[in-house]
Amino acid sequence: MGFGRAAGSVATLHEARTARDVERVVADARAAGGRVLARGLGRAYGDAAQCAGGELVDCTPMARLLELDSEHGVVRAEGGCSIASLLRTCVPRGWFVPVTPGTRHVTLGGAVAADVHGKNHHRDGSFGGHVVALEVVGASGTARVGPGLDPERYWATVGGMGLTGVVTEVTVKLRRIATSRLAVTTERAPDLDACMARLTELDAGHGYTVAWVDGLASGGRLGRSVITAGDHAALDDLPAGMRADALAYDPRTPLSVPVAPPVSLVGRGTLRAFNEAWYRKAPRRRVGEIQSIAQFFHPLDAVRDWNRLYGPRGFTQYQLVVPFSGADVVRRTLELLQRAHVLPALCVLKSFGSASAAPMSFPMPGWTLAADLPLGSPALAGVLDEIDGVVAGAGGRVYLAKDGRLRPELLSTMYPRVAEWRAVCERHDPEQLFVSDLWRRVAAVA
Ligand SMILES: Cc1cc2nc3c(=O)[nH]c(=O)nc-3n(C[C@H](O)[C@H](O)[C@H](O)COP(=O)(O)OP(=O)(O)OC[C@H]3O[C@@H](n4cnc5c(N)ncnc54)[C@H](O)[C@@H]3O)c2cc1C
Numbered sequence: 414m415g416f417g418r419a420a421g422s423v424a425t426l427h428e429a430r431t432a433r434d435v436e437r438v439v440a441d442a443r444a445a446g447g448r449v450l451a452r453g454l455g456r457a458y459g460d461a462a463q464c465a466g467g468e469l470v471d472c473t474p475m476a477r478l479l480e481l482d483s484e485h486g487v488v489r490a491e492g493g494c495s496i497a498s499l500l501r502t503c504v505p506r507g508w509f510v511p512v513t514p515g516t517r518h519v520t521l522g523g524a525v526a527a528d529v530h531g532k533n534h535h536r537d538g539s540f541g542g543h544v545v546a547l548e549v550v551g552a553s554g555t556a557r558v559g560p561g562l563d564p565e566r567y568w569a570t571v572g573g574m575g576l577t578g579v580v581t582e583v584t585v586k587l588r589r590i591a592t593s594r595l596a597v598t599t600e601r602a603p604d605l606d607a608c609m610a611r612l613t614e615l616d617a618g619h620g621y622t623v624a625w626v627d628g629l630a631s632g633g634r635l636g637r638s639v640i641t642a643g644d645h646a647a648l649d650d651l652p653a654g655m656r657a658d659a660l661a662y663d664p665r666t667p668l669s670v671p672v673a674p675p676v677s678l679v680g681r682g683t684l685r686a687f688n689e690a691w692y693r694k695a696p697r698r699r700v701g702e703i704q705s706i707a708q709f710f711h712p713l714d715a716v717r718d719w720n721r722l723y724g725p726r727g728f729t730q731y732q733l734v735v736p737f738s739g740a741d742v743v744r745r746t747l748e749l750l751q752r753a754h755v756l757p758a759l760c761v762l763k764s765f766g767s768a769s770a771a772p773m774s775f776p777m778p779g780w781t782l783a784a785d786l787p788l789g790s791p792a793l794a795g796v797l798d799e800i801d802g803v804v805a806g807a808g809g810r811v812y813l814a815k816d817g818r819l820r821p822e823l824l825s826t827m828y829p830r831v832a833e834w835r836a837v838c839e840r841h842d843p844e845q846l847f848v849s850d851l852w853r854r855v856a857a858v859a
Pocket residue numbers: 416450451452453454455456457458461462472492493513514515516518519520521522523524526527528529530531574575576578579580581713814815849
């Protein structure tokens with residue numbers, strides 16, 4: 414299953430400890446006419462890391478950090494190494510990952526395959542822009558690729574959702590930090606226009622920005638939000654007591670959801686109360702609050718297995734991006750979800766900066782909105798199809814790493830370079846050995 418715990422499929426799982434293990438799985442599958450796919454930590458929400466009836470390469474045992482150049486901030490690690498584990502080693506030495514998604518529990522291979530973005534996209538772009546080199550085990554053998562070394566294959570792998578092969582090694586440039594803390598500005602915005610206007614202003618002055626949006630607020634309060642903007646704190650920003658251990662990094666996971674409850678615990682009443690409290694508790698404006706890396710970047714990681722709260726039906730995340738000219742699609746999306754009585758449980762809004770060179774990369778300059786949606790509402794499929802049409806009509810797209818339901822008709826409208834990317838995949842993998850449930854669905858292939 415994906416992180417949304419819906420629509421799983423059955424495959425044979427192979428634990429890969431080395432690139433040689435991966436090569437063996439690929440060779441055996443090829444000889445048997447089977448299908449193969451890499452799997453990392455399973456944080457894609459839908460079916461991107463599933464390969465029904467095929468051979469799934471579990472990359473997580475391949476998790477060693479191979480080399481850290483502490484002077485220049487370049488790290489080489491195996492494809493199954495997680496951002497969590499990288500941070501544990503790099504932060505105390507004064508280095509941070511160039512891009513982190515909203516959870517640290519993703520592998521480097523998964524970060525490359527989805528070309529992940531973070532709160533700094535407006536300034537630093539997505540993950541693939543910071544990679545120096547990759548080792549990829551593909552259908553036709555093992556290759557080293559990078560932006561300057563077989564760039565075509567490199568950019569096809571970035572955002573390629575595992576379909577060019579298994580990434581067994583990643584070399585990536587890190588960011589120098591003086592402390593392990595962030596200096597954070599928090600502001601409330603009363604509605605969507607105010608939120609977008611302030612995010613735009615804060616983008617100009619801060620490395621990291623994002624807004625939590627109350628997805629249930631409607632009418633004049635539609636889009637009311639809590640904006641956070643942050644930057645890595647300098648030593649002088651820290652209170653004296655923190656300076657001695659300025660690079661301390663010890664994230665905790667104090668809570669967990671041990672089993673999935675029989676019904677979803679995310680209901681309209683609790684969500685409305687939570688959103689109201691969250692909005693009211695936020696300061697109108699607070700500047701210079703010191704937060705840890707875990708608080709600022711990975712607050713959801715504080716509760717292990719929180720995705721189980723959605724009960725046996727699971728949930729999906731709908732994440733769209735539209736060019737700035739299509740900003741109104743954000744409002745329309747919230748209105749359509751509300752009208753359909755679908756529960757936007759956790760909504761996040763951010764502006765993106767420049768797109769990457771990768772043909773299948775999700776981000777483009779514009780607004781991105783992500784909403785966690787519990788499955789089970791009869792209106793959900795219809796309203797998301799309707800929103801897809803609005804998004805595509807505005808020149809936008811949905812994020813395949815979160816998707817479990819996009820119809821194939823819209824793929825080439827949303828990803829206009831898909832044919833160019835497929836041609837590269839098929840040049841290296843003419844038998845289409847690498848396939849996922851996601852790809853079978855969106856490309857309608859057997
Ligand atoms: C709470 C939460 C917050 C998130 N926040 C963000 C965010 O802010 N920004 C963002 O961009 N994404 C975000 N994501 C999505 C997540 O970053 C991506 O789905 C990422 O790809 C997951 O990595 P993984 O190791 O779990 O890969 P999986 O989920 O296991 O796999 C995802 C895809 O990557 C491929 N893949 C995995 N490993 C390899 C490999 N070694 N070689 C080749 N292909 C591979 C798989 O085939 C699959 O197509 C979030 C997810 C969660 C659960």
